[in-house]
Amino acid sequence: xxxxxxxxxxxxxxxxxxxxxxxxxxxxxxxxxxxxxxxxxxxxxxxxxxxxxxxxxxxxxxxx
Amino acid sequence: xxxxxxxxxxxxxxxxxxxxxxxxxxxxxxxxxxxxxxxxxxxxxxxxxxxxxxxxxxxxxxxxxxxxxxxxxxxxxxxxxxxxxxxxxxxxxxxxxxxxxxxxxxxxxxxxxxxxxxxxxxxxxxxxxxxxxxxxxxxxxxxxxxxxxxxxxxxxxxxxxxxxxxxxxx
Numbered sequence: 001x002x003x004x005x006x007x008x009x010x011x012x013x014x015x016x017x018x019x020x021x022x023x024x025x026x027x028x029x030x031x032x033x034x035x036x037x038x039x040x041x042x043x044x045x046x047x048x049x050x051x052x053x054x055x056x057x058x059x060x061x062x063x064x
Numbered sequence: 065x066x067x068x069x070x071x072x073x074x075x076x077x078x079x080x081x082x083x084x085x086x087x088x089x090x091x092x093x094x095x096x097x098x099x100x101x102x103x104x105x106x107x108x109x110x111x112x113x114x115x116x117x118x119x120x121x122x123x124x125x126x127x128x129x130x131x132x133x134x135x136x137x138x139x140x141x142x143x144x145x146x147x148x149x150x151x152x153x154x155x156x157x158x159x160x161x162x163x164x165x166x167x168x169x170x171x172x173x174x175x176x177x178x179x180x181x182x183x184x185x186x187x188x189x190x191x192x193x194x195x196x197x198x199x200x201x202x203x204x205x206x207x208x209x210x211x212x213x214x215x216x217x218x219x220x221x222x223x224x225x226x227x228x229x230x231x232x233x234x
Contacts, residue, residue, distance in 0.1 A: 011231040019224050026217040042232055 009043050074226035081222015085215040091165030092211035097129035099200040106193045117142045150182025
């Protein structure tokens, strides 16, 4: 596994949290869930290949 | 090449954030000037009983804000002999709605004032321009509050959105 993926996910999480804080402070809290959802979708897109690899490995391991 | 694209990805949302922030600040500034102009009209009408043509000519000479452009047009049209003051007043501001950053609430206020100006009776003009000054003050204060809150937030969110994109595509 590449270490850059972990940094990428951490970076996205950090930026999403910062944006949420700013939105909450400016009385635009309605958008926080949208921003969080965007962050989750982006992270899932990045790690999707890895999840598929994991499933394949598990299936091979147990000969499924 | 990749770095240039990343810089572009960072600059686009940041620039948009700064653009929105500037627009809010400009709107607050123009609303403040508009309120000052309405106050001047009110004082001139109530205290000095000047006619509208003189008042607008005076406001057109105040080059400190963009408002002078609208008043210049109104003054010119009135000196050309056009008599429908209300319509001239509304048209001058409707034309510059984007320039001044006025929203629907501000335009409603302009419409109210234009209706009052169209009414030739001095007594009702005094009364309604007074209430228009109060409305402009309320709008201006609300806009200033929003400006204080949102202007900085738009800039920060723009920069963070740019960083977000850079992190995703790096």
